[in-house]
Amino acid sequence: MADRLELPAYARSLGITMTGEEDGMPVLSVDFGPTVEGRPQHFHGGATAGLLENAGYAALRTALLAAGRDPQLKPINITVQYLAAGKSKPTFALGRITRLGRRNANVAVEAWQDDRSRPIATAVMNILMV
């Protein structure tokens, strides 16, 4: 499934790659480096949000492909909760579809580093499908 997905230019430019799969949904990751650094040796909140957002879209695309749908996606909103500082190590993110409707989808995303059970950030996204 994941091999049919293509990440947007922004995600590739930031260094985001698809590294695995969990519960049928793609796991995205980004290594620590200058493109994601905020205060010294920590992820910038915007870079973490970018990873979360891309994981949300990747999850939704995966669910839509499985349903034989290929709509254009438009962001309605995103709320990001920052739970712990993003340290200088790889960060992973996975989206889950909370609700897939005809016109809009609600997606929950979480990001973690070396401890899968300790998320560093979560997001809820509403996405319009046209």
Add this chain to the structure above:
Amino acid sequence: MARSMNMPPARFNAREASKWFFSHGHTGWLGLKFADQGDNWVELELPWREDLLGEASRPVLASGPIISLMDMASGMAIWQASGSFTPVATLDLRVDYQRAARERASVRGRVECYRRTRSAAFVRGIAHDGDPEDPVAHVAGVFMTIGADPRTGNKALKGGANG
């Protein structure tokens, strides 16, 4: 007046701090630029760039860089309001997208810090692509102060008059 080692640090100035902030790291990679500032607000610019596209079919900036723009403008608005560069951490940031940015348009983010408490700072703002009356997005956020980090000093002030 003689300046002693005990002189208070220079007041945070977003225009001067931008020189250091945007020279490296995530915001340097994005190419953020200082645009304007007030007592409690800062406006930054995210220049148009081909490799920041959100989708292949339309030459429109992805929403991810816009979150980075608003997050950075939020932090700088807080420092602008408080006058000092005290590290803050984003706790909660919400972005409501009214419409896509125009094709090949730069996006500006203007954020104000409308309330500060001992440990939290509240911000709100808009992203626009030319006309602030027709925003691309609205943003609201809460930040927490995380205490001064003695290891890093006030590098943001280095570009300032007293740096």
